[in-house]
Amino acid sequence: MRHGSNLGGLLARQRMDAGWSQEELADRSGVSVRTVRNIETGAVQSPRHSSLSLVVAAFQAAGLFEAEYVLRDFTDRNGMESSVALSGRSVGVSTSNGAPTGDDHDRLVGRKNDISRMCDSLHRNRWITLVGPGGVGKTKLAFAVADRLRSQFTGGVSVVHLGETSVDHDETAIWHTVCEALLTGGSPGDSSEVKRRLVVIDNIEHLQTPAVRVCQRLLAEFPDVWILITSRHAVAAAGVKTVEVRPLSAVDAERLFLHRALAACPDLDLTDRGSAVTEICRKLDGLPFALELAALRLRSLSIDTLLEAPVRQIVAQPSVAGLPHQRTLVESVTWSYGMLGEEQRRLLHWLTGFLEDFTIKDLLGHPDRKAVADDFPQLFDIVSDLVDRSMLQVYRGAEYRYSMLGSIRKVIGILQ
Numbered sequence: 001m002r003h004g005s006n007l008g009g010l011l012a013r014q015r016m017d018a019g020w021s022q023e024e025l026a027d028r029s030g031v032s033v034r035t036v037r038n039i040e041t042g043a044v045q046s047p048r049h050s051s052l053s054l055v056v057a058a059f060q061a062a063g064l065f066e067a068e069y070v071l072r073d074f075t076d077r078n079g080m081e082s083s084v085a086l087s088g089r090s091v092g093v094s095t096s097n098g099a100p101t102g103d104d105h106d107r108l109v110g111r112k113n114d115i116s117r118m119c120d121s122l123h124r125n126r127w128i129t130l131v132g133p134g135g136v137g138k139t140k141l142a143f144a145v146a147d148r149l150r151s152q153f154t155g156g157v158s159v160v161h162l163g164e165t166s167v168d169h170d171e172t173a174i175w176h177t178v179c180e181a182l183l184t185g186g187s188p189g190d191s192s193e194v195k196r197r198l199v200v201i202d203n204i205e206h207l208q209t210p211a212v213r214v215c216q217r218l219l220a221e222f223p224d225v226w227i228l229i230t231s232r233h234a235v236a237a238a239g240v241k242t243v244e245v246r247p248l249s250a251v252d253a254e255r256l257f258l259h260r261a262l263a264a265c266p267d268l269d270l271t272d273r274g275s276a277v278t279e280i281c282r283k284l285d286g287l288p289f290a291l292e293l294a295a296l297r298l299r300s301l302s303i304d305t306l307l308e309a310p311v312r313q314i315v316a317q318p319s320v321a322g323l324p325h326q327r328t329l330v331e332s333v334t335w336s337y338g339m340l341g342e343e344q345r346r347l348l349h350w351l352t353g354f355l356e357d358f359t360i361k362d363l364l365g366h367p368d369r370k371a372v373a374d375d376f377p378q379l380f381d382i383v384s385d386l387v388d389r390s391m392l393q394v395y396r397g398a399e400y401r402y403s404m405l406g407s408i409r410k411v412i413g414i415l416q
Ligand SMILES: Nc1ncnc2c1ncn2[C@@H]1O[C@H](COP(=O)(O)OP(=O)(O)OP(=O)(O)O)[C@@H](O)[C@H]1O
Pocket: 106, 107, 108, 109, 110, 111, 132, 133, 134, 135, 136, 137, 138, 139, 140, 141, 203, 230, 231, 232, 256, 288, 289, 292, 325, 326, 332
């Protein structure tokens, strides 16, 4: 993805990459050729937001989401309003439980590649699952994508939160919850009432089998419905495209940490503490939830104290928002841990001894080799399951490498 240092250069580059002349962009967007020219030459450096919105929307309408995203990101960062939503168009969001969706007011940090990849995928696939460990940002990303694509979904975006839904819920109960969100006031099964709509189903890991059946039924019965689900557990079903959500890059982790630190303590000056910030973010593996909790800690503990503190103490302070299992990192990891079988738990505890990443060969060549083979005769199955449940991260080179996020490892270390 290429960036420019000024709006004019950036716009000209995106326009040329799209293969459009200035006249064509003017036609597509509805602004005058003179406006396009003035922005590109820099004669107008702060265009009216209505013009900017139209220009950005032209890229969006052509399905050029990366260009749209680059322009919106630039204008957002420079305090210029370019978003269609900000210019007052209806988002058409409904929720199953009244929770707001479009007002996820904190700006998304990073994730540009994920967003453009997902926007493209949603053109080709009607069912996408965002998979990753607790607190990595699946829900945040899902809502950002839904927000980005809302104009494509004329029937709007429906959100169903299943995080608090008890594991006893069967397929019928989930189906009714989803249909309630889908057809506000309508009845399940009446597909004629549904226009092209995106259904975001948040947190299905504990309801895997019935939730997957509901998704399959939705796709079969409602040809105009697209599904975006978030889960800590990968979904194995025909037709689903899986997108793995990884922790933030080092740069984005620092941006998020600093943003949250400044929100919690506006007077704190970390300008000369770049390397300490880098170190904290590394220590927390760039996991957004852990970064947010650590930033809250800065209200009471200095960054040097945090640097020396054990991870579990840095992140022990509860977040005020979220479901019960999303208030502290310990609760978040414990929730995933509670869904594991006995064998998976035992291997996970054993793997906490690996501080670095490892391969299957490393496991089989371990000095305790016989113990590993005897103790875990189904080793491959268990490793696969831990990967599917996002307890292990996998890097797929010629030889696969596995690792446990340090923050997860520290919590597993204190669980029995
Ligand atoms: N890219 C991001 N920019 C800004 N904030 C983020 C980003 N990613 C995550 N966050 C914040 O980090 C926290 C955890 O993110 P989120 O709730 O999306 O995680 P999750 O993967 O859905 O976790 P869970 O599995 O518990 O549902 C939230 O407060 C969220 O707002």
